[in-house]
Amino acid sequence: MPNLTINGVAVSVPEGTTILSAAKQVGIHIPHYCYHTHLSVAGNCRMCQVEVEKFPKLQTACSTVATEGMVVRTDTEAVRKAVRGALEFLLIHHPIDCPICDQAGECGLQDYYMTVGLHKSRYPLGDKIHKKKVQDAGSGIVLDAERCILCSRCVRFLEEVTGTRELQFFRRGDHSEISFFPGRPIDNHYAGNLADICPVGALTSRDFRFRCRVWFLKSAESICTGCARGCNIEAHFHEGVLYRYKPRVNDAVNRAWMCDFGRMEYRKANEARLLAPFVRENGVEKEMPWGALMPQVAQRLSDAVRTHGADTVAVIASPQLSNEELFLVRHFASDLLGTMNLAFTRRAPEDGFSDDFLIHPDKNPNSAGARLLGIPGEEAFHAVAGRISRGEIRALVIFGNVLGAFSEKGTLELLSKAPFIVQVGTNEGVVSRAAHAVLPSASFVERGGTFVNCDGRLQRFRAGFAPRGKARNTIEILVDLGNRLGAGWSFSGEESVFRALSRSEAPFRGMTYGSIGSLGREVKR
Amino acid sequence: MTVGIKKAARPRKMSFPEGVYLVEIAKALWLTMSHLLRNIVRQEGIRTIEYPEVRREMPPRFRGLHRLMKREDGTPRCTACFCCPTACPAKCITIVAGESPDPRVEKFPVRFDIDMLRCVFCGLCVEACPLDAIRMDTGWFTPPDDSREKLVFTIEMLLEKRG
Numbered sequence: 001m002p003n004l005t006i007n008g009v010a011v012s013v014p015e016g017t018t019i020l021s022a023a024k025q026v027g028i029h030i031p032h033y034c035y036h037t038h039l040s041v042a043g044n045c046r047m048c049q050v051e052v053e054k055f056p057k058l059q060t061a062c063s064t065v066a067t068e069g070m071v072v073r074t075d076t077e078a079v080r081k082a083v084r085g086a087l088e089f090l091l092i093h094h095p096i097d098c099p100i101c102d103q104a105g106e107c108g109l110q111d112y113y114m115t116v117g118l119h120k121s122r123y124p125l126g127d128k129i130h131k132k133k134v135q136d137a138g139s140g141i142v143l144d145a146e147r148c149i150l151c152s153r154c155v156r157f158l159e160e161v162t163g164t165r166e167l168q169f170f171r172r173g174d175h176s177e178i179s180f181f182p183g184r185p186i187d188n189h190y191a192g193n194l195a196d197i198c199p200v201g202a203l204t205s206r207d208f209r210f211r212c213r214v215w216f217l218k219s220a221e222s223i224c225t226g227c228a229r230g231c232n233i234e235a236h237f238h239e240g241v242l243y244r245y246k247p248r249v250n251d252a253v254n255r256a257w258m259c260d261f262g263r264m265e266y267r268k269a270n271e272a273r274l275l276a277p278f279v280r281e282n283g284v285e286k287e288m289p290w291g292a293l294m295p296q297v298a299q300r301l302s303d304a305v306r307t308h309g310a311d312t313v314a315v316i317a318s319p320q321l322s323n324e325e326l327f328l329v330r331h332f333a334s335d336l337l338g339t340m341n342l343a344f345t346r347r348a349p350e351d352g353f354s355d356d357f358l359i360h361p362d363k364n365p366n367s368a369g370a371r372l373l374g375i376p377g378e379e380a381f382h383a384v385a386g387r388i389s390r391g392e393i394r395a396l397v398i399f400g401n402v403l404g405a406f407s408e409k410g411t412l413e414l415l416s417k418a419p420f421i422v423q424v425g426t427n428e429g430v431v432s433r434a435a436h437a438v439l440p441s442a443s444f445v446e447r448g449g450t451f452v453n454c455d456g457r458l459q460r461f462r463a464g465f466a467p468r469g470k471a472r473n474t475i476e477i478l479v480d481l482g483n484r485l486g487a488g489w490s491f492s493g494e495e496s497v498f499r500a501l502s503r504s505e506a507p508f509r510g511m512t513y514g515s516i517g518s519l520g521r522e523v524k525r
Numbered sequence: 526m527t528v529g530i531k532k533a534a535r536p537r538k539m540s541f542p543e544g545v546y547l548v549e550i551a552k553a554l555w556l557t558m559s560h561l562l563r564n565i566v567r568q569e570g571i572r573t574i575e576y577p578e579v580r581r582e583m584p585p586r587f588r589g590l591h592r593l594m595k596r597e598d599g600t601p602r603c604t605a606c607f608c609c610p611t612a613c614p615a616k617c618i619t620i621v622a623g624e625s626p627d628p629r630v631e632k633f634p635v636r637f638d639i640d641m642l643r644c645v646f647c648g649l650c651v652e653a654c655p656l657d658a659i660r661m662d663t664g665w666f667t668p669p670d671d672s673r674e675k676l677v678f679t680i681e682m683l684l685e686k687r688g
Contacts, residue, residue, distance in 0.1 A: 098606070133628060209624070210622035210632055213607040
């Protein structure tokens with residue numbers, strides 16, 4: 001454990017820690033572009049130069065390992081002059097097209113110019129070397145070679161993380177630029193990370209391009225719903241519209257990355273949403289206020305139980321629901337309706353694609369949670385589906401927007417056999433076209449909760465903004481419906497449900513939202 | 526913090542002739558009639574102007590209705606950088622950016638609406654613009670209209686205006 005001082009602050013760090021990481025531990029930020037926590041050290045941007053006592057020259061903090069008795073200073077005039085010089089060199093050929101650059105607002109050049117730069121340009125505008133702009137680099141990445149500062153983060157990412165090596169340095173000196181080989185654009189499922197790690201606007205995302213200025217965005221800590229991996233993400237939104245996902249560092253799950261499929265999951269929160277509750281009578285949709293619809297739904301369900309028996313009622317849950325919601329769904333089905341017909345159905349994977357890094361074949365975020373909460377899976381679902389197709393089910397409650405591996409035609413055919421279907425879902429789809437009562441629920445980032453990922457890690461996602469339109473939180477819908485069936489629930493918000501859940505379910509025993517934290521923890525098995 | 530108290534002057538007590546009113550009414554009528562007679566005799570001295578046919582000279586820094594500037598080729602100078610809606614305290618500017626077919630332009634405003642009913646004419650949008658694409662030098666006030674929609678100025682309307 002070497003002990004050193006940085007700007008007079010004593011710090012003790014593990015063997016092999018660099019000065020840059022050591023400084024971070026005591027809250028001293030050392031400017032850097034090429035250094036990335038999850039990539040190898042390159043030391044080419046020269047922004048992290050610091051003064052170390054007894055060293056004849058300034059050292060790069062990202063590549064210098066802290067040793068016993070080191071005295072580091074980041075605030076001397078020599079350091080300031082060197083860093084400003086490095087920044088001036090990096091900006092020499094930069095086009096300064098911030099008004100049209102998507103990175104503006106989260107750009108390293110802008111940030112460090114304001115903190116360590118503030119110099120006047122000494123380079124004539126006409127002498128700037130122009131490089132190719134707006135190149136389609138493939139996989140939804142736009143490459144602007146002119147804005148690039150040649151930090152090589154993207155080159156190292158493609159070499160060390162994906163191993164695909166599409167980007168490389170070309171030409172020499174002032175003319176050096178990042179580019180791809182002719183006819184061989186970026187082609188991998190993790191390309192979106194390039195736009196995240198690029199400290200300037202050289203690599204930007206085609207999908208996010210020009211859609212919103214980043215300084216308007218607010219963010220919420222969240223979990224990707226694209227597959228069972230449960231990558232930790234930040235959801236960025238503005239005025240009730242979700243704009244993008246960015247990976248959040250969690251070394252136990254996704255390190256600092258996420259896949260492109262997951263990245264596009266945000267669209268589901270914006271497109272084809274169910275925004276107002278409605279009923280379908282004789283094939284005609286009629287919008288209805290919540291206050292009028294809920295008693296009706298509760299009445300129809302309790303009538304079915306009373307007249308035909310609890311066996312004729314079925315509940316189909318979804319592993320897109322959080323643990324809290326699934327816990328209430330289970331109580332709703334087995335205690336309030338008293339039915340054994342409870343199963344969860346998975347969202348059918350479009351291609352079931354998986355790889356050995358982050359992409360998991362199960363395209364649901366909480367299949368493990370559903371199993372831990374004792375909700376039976378695929379086999380039970382097929383049994384329930386069988387009963388529906390034989391016309392034995394008089395009332396059906398479906399959570400989610402699709403029915404397992406059934407095709408669109410198959411789902412409609414199956415659902416035509418049930419005389420009363422209630423859907424609690426987020427998006428329009430085959431189920432909402434067949435349901436007799438549709439209760440729109442809050443989508444991702446409009447609600448909070450917990451998921452259990454494929455490795456049994458309990459992770460929390462947080463609500464960012466209020467549900468869109470007239471949609472309501474699934475927990476709110478369940479409590480309302482449950483209380484009309486005599487549950488006497490007094491839950492408000494996901495945390496109160498989680499407290500009840502952690503008291504009664506063995507795998508979650510003793511856990512609280514506080515103990516899950518922002519990085520999650522393993523459940524007991 | 527103590528609140529400073531300022532005593533406001535009470536209306537003074539009226540004198541007797543003022544209290545009778547008749548004298549004051551006669552004085553007021555005399556003032557009106559004198560203006561009427563003066564305006565009939567010397568029309569060039571009339572103090573009111575026939576707005577909007579006749580308009581007052583505006584001071585050079587007057588902030589009137591906005592206009593958007595054009596490049597030499599007639600396309601809008603605006604690149605949809607969103608600096609003006611960021612600076613706008615009234616949140617009256619709505620921009621939707623699009624990808625321009627011209628790679629030298631790259632980004633341009635598909636929509637640029639200013640809600641004139643919300644605008645407070647503070648001029649911060651003009652200050653914020655890095656390209657001098659928006660100006661408030663038309664010298665016009667917000668014209669009256671019969672619906673709210675007509676007072677949301679679109680990019681076409683803003684580009685047509687002259688300084």
